[in-house]
Amino acid sequence: MVKKLKKGRHKRIVISAIVFFTLLLLNLSDAFAENTVTYVELPVKKVRQAYSNWCWAAGCESILYYCKNYLGFGREATQWDIVKYIYGSYVNQGATLSDIQRVLSYYGVGSSRMYSVYGNTITYGQICEQIINLRSPIGINVPGHFAVLSGVWQYFDNGSLKNFVLVMDSAVGYIRTIPDSELRDNDFDWELIDAIKVYKP
Secondary structure, eight states: OHHHHHHHHHHHHHHHHHHHHHHHHHHHHHHHHHHEEEEEEOOOOOOOOSSTTOHHHHHHHHHHHHIIIIISOSOOOOHHHHHHHHHSSOOOOOOOHHHHHHHHHHTTOEEEEOOOSSSSSOOHHHHHIIIIISOOOEEEEETTEEEEEEEEEEEEETTEEEEEEEEEETTTTEEEEEEGGGGGSSSSSSOOOEEEEEEOO
């Protein structure tokens, strides 16, 4: 009888715990939904660069995959194909923005540099225009690295609007969430140097 009572009490505790954590998750989900103004993440391919200097090739692979499968133009290619196209062999070399544009063009994707409408760096509004309205990723050049800006997230925190960007970082092979201010704060960590938009040629 005592065993049955203990078993029943244990069962009730487990059920109560499940209900509690379910309600907690629902509340957190509601809080996220209430505070979020905009959340758009384009399903670019998550690619980890094979070699230390292949961020540009991995970024191109990610962009080409998205254009082919979600925008309906261009052809897919691996980072290996891309490096071979530019250098003729599999060398561990970086590339210029012009090289990246050559790659995109060769595989059927148009691109052009983005220029700021205000100040030295493209604005958050320009980023949102590409991501939200045009559903188009942005290739970004930051100090010593090339990455793919693939999403935006805006939310309110204590009445203040926070702007973030989502970046496919081939150094790690997954999406990073970075404050927009990080792109323009002159600390040389994710400092936005150049950006290219892509489109149907």
